[in-house]
Amino acid sequence: MSTLSRAARPARTRATCPHGRGGLPGAVAAEWTRLWSVRSTWWTLLAGVVLTAATAAQLAIYAANDNTDDDPTDDRGPVTVGSVLVDSMELTQYAVLALGLLAITAEYATGTIRGTLLGTPSRGSMLLAKAVVAGAVTFGYGLLLGLVGVLVARPLLGAWGRAPLGPTVTDVLATATYLALVGVLALGLGAALRSAVLTLTVLFAVLMIVPLSLREPDITVLTRISDAFPGVAGGHFLAGDTDPYPPVVGLLLLAGWAGAALALGRAVLRRRDA
Numbered sequence: 001m002s003t004l005s006r007a008a009r010p011a012r013t014r015a016t017c018p019h020g021r022g023g024l025p026g027a028v029a030a031e032w033t034r035l036w037s038v039r040s041t042w043w044t045l046l047a048g049v050v051l052t053a054a055t056a057a058q059l060a061i062y063a064a065n066d067n068t069d070d071d072p073t074d075d076r077g078p079v080t081v082g083s084v085l086v087d088s089m090e091l092t093q094y095a096v097l098a099l100g101l102l103a104i105t106a107e108y109a110t111g112t113i114r115g116t117l118l119g120t121p122s123r124g125s126m127l128l129a130k131a132v133v134a135g136a137v138t139f140g141y142g143l144l145l146g147l148v149g150v151l152v153a154r155p156l157l158g159a160w161g162r163a164p165l166g167p168t169v170t171d172v173l174a175t176a177t178y179l180a181l182v183g184v185l186a187l188g189l190g191a192a193l194r195s196a197v198l199t200l201t202v203l204f205a206v207l208m209i210v211p212l213s214l215r216e217p218d219i220t221v222l223t224r225i226s227d228a229f230p231g232v233a234g235g236h237f238l239a240g241d242t243d244p245y246p247p248v249v250g251l252l253l254l255a256g257w258a259g260a261a262l263a264l265g266r267a268v269l270r271r272r273d274a
Helices: 002-008 023-036 039-068 081-110 113-119 123-160 165-193 196-215 220-226 230-239 247-271
Strands: none
Touching: 023 113, 023 123, 039 081, 039 123, 081 113, 081 123, 081 165, 081 196, 081 230, 113 123, 123 165, 123 247, 165 196, 165 230, 165 247, 196 220, 196 230, 230 247
């Protein structure tokens, strides 16, 4: 009787056993392996490095040319390599967004999301594991991009460039933090929308188009609303602005958007079939 009872009991897998080697750590390990096993990850990472190098080089050349041309009215004076790096993120961030959204939309496109959910039946745990991996990878990737941007910009700026150690390290860390949060934001929206094209379109609108449209009329209340959007808030954080709010407020606003996107993605995952 006891043998039959044991045989009839459902097997407890590592992914669902709270006291085994599964649970959230097991889900994170699975997502880590899954992310690095697809070619799109490597192509996206390469694209981000190329974009950062090209954009930082172009901005550095512009800054140097502004100080050496025949028109003294556009002289900018010496600039820091950190400021060049921060400005280059306006374009580079889209490679990071692609990395974040493809971490889940690619699985919906290929149907492999069913296997993912079999391994981690708890959809909240699955999405949290993806967020942990996406955040960690994009933060580390941001550090790499920061190093690339600084190394490219410094020699091209020549006498018009400054690279103080403390502020430069701060700018690199801020860049990595920003990229980690927008990567998680992309992941959350990807979980909710399930389409890479649709997700990228919405991200482009939220990060750039809508805020710019609100600021265009130069109406104070609309400008203040645009300041709460993730791209603008992240820009204030990266630039270290004190107006209209301190940098930490910009960071918190961006983190709030990332958290809200994850919450939306989790809600959709719970309501809709894979």
